[in-house]
Amino acid sequence: MGTYRVKAIPIDCIDTRENEVQLTLFSEEEGKFRVAVRGTKKVASSLRPALDFLHEGLFFIAERRTVDLLTEWAPLVEFNRLRQDPDAIALIGYMSRFVLTLLPSRSSEIHLYNIIKNIHFLLQVNNHHDIIKTLFEWQFLKVAGILPVLDVCAECGAESGDGDFLLDIAEGAVYCPNCTPQNGETMSRLSPGVVQYSERVKSLCDILEGSQIETMEEAEGISSGWFAAERQAGRRYETRELAKVLVRFCRYHLREDIPFWLVRLQPPGI
Numbered sequence: 001m002g003t004y005r006v007k008a009i010p011i012d013c014i015d016t017r018e019n020e021v022q023l024t025l026f027s028e029e030e031g032k033f034r035v036a037v038r039g040t041k042k043v044a045s046s047l048r049p050a051l052d053f054l055h056e057g058l059f060f061i062a063e064r065r066t067v068d069l070l071t072e073w074a075p076l077v078e079f080n081r082l083r084q085d086p087d088a089i090a091l092i093g094y095m096s097r098f099v100l101t102l103l104p105s106r107s108s109e110i111h112l113y114n115i116i117k118n119i120h121f122l123l124q125v126n127n128h129h130d131i132i133k134t135l136f137e138w139q140f141l142k143v144a145g146i147l148p149v150l151d152v153c154a155e156c157g158a159e160s161g162d163g164d165f166l167l168d169i170a171e172g173a174v175y176c177p178n179c180t181p182q183n184g185e186t187m188s189r190l191s192p193g194v195v196q197y198s199e200r201v202k203s204l205c206d207i208l209e210g211s212q213i214e215t216m217e218e219a220e221g222i223s224s225g226w227f228a229a230e231r232q233a234g235r236r237y238e239t240r241e242l243a244k245v246l247v248r249f250c251r252y253h254l255r256e257d258i259p260f261w262l263v264r265l266q267p268p269g270i
C-alpha cells in the first residue's frame with residue numbers, strides 16, 4: 001500500500017474512537033474523502049492543528065484497507081481573520097454542507113475547489129456575505145450541470161430587455177413576456193435588472209473558478225474592483241431577488257432543506 005499527498009481544506013470532523021478521529025477533506029486532487037487521524041488528543045500532537053477548519057494544508061496520507069491514515073500535515077494558508085466573524089463561519093459551514101451532502105467521494109471538482117478557497121479569501125476582505133453566498137450557489141449549480149440560462153428566452157431566443165422574464169424553476173428555462181407559459185406553478189419573476197446582475201455574478205464566477213487567490217492583496221484587488229463596483233451600482237433589490245431565485249432553484253433540484261443549512265452561531269448565553 002502506498003502513500004499520497006493532497007492539497008485540501010478540512011470540512012468535517014467526527015470523533016469515532018478513543019484515539020482516532022475521522023476528518024473529511026475537500027481536496028484539489030481527489031475531491032471529497034475521509035481520513036483517519038490518530039493521537040490528536042495528546043497535548044503534543046503535531047496533527048491536531050490539521051483538524052482546524054479555517055485553513056488549507058498539505059496532507060500526507062498512507063493508504064489502508066479501511067480508511068486511509070493521515071501521517072503528516074503542513075499548513076499552506078490560514079484564514080485566521082475569519083475566527084471572529086460568525087457570519088463568515090456560518091457561510092463556510094453552508095458550503096461544506098453542499099460538499100458533504102451532495103458531492104460523490106473521490107471525484108475531483110477543481111472549479112468548485114477554487115471557488116471555495118477563493119471565498120475564504122474574499123470573506124477576509126469584505127462583508128458582503130449575501131453576495132458571496134450567491135456566488136457559491138451559482139458555481140455549485142454550474143458544477144452540478146443544472147445552472148439555468150437566465151438571459152435568453154427558451155422558446156423564441158429573445159434576449160432579456162424591456163419586460164420581466166419568467167424562470168420556470170422545475171424546467172430550468174426562462175421565458176420572455178411574449179412566450180410566458182400559462183401553467184407555471186414554479187415560476188420566479190426576473191426583472192431585466194436581475195438578469196443583468198446575474199451576468200455580473202457569472203463574470204466573477206468565471207474568474208474565481210479558473211484560478212486560486214494566493215495572497216490578501218489579490219483578494220483585496222477583487223474586492224476593490226468587482227465588489228466596489230457592485231456597491232456603487234446599488235443593486236440591493238436585484239441582489240436580494242437573485243439570491244431568492246437561486247435558493248429556490250437549489251431547493252427544488254438539490255435538497256429541500258438547503259435554506260436551513262445556513263446556521264448562524266449564537267454567542268453563548270443567548
Ligand SMILES: [Zn+2]
Binds near residue numbers: 153154158176177179
Ligand atoms: Zn420568447
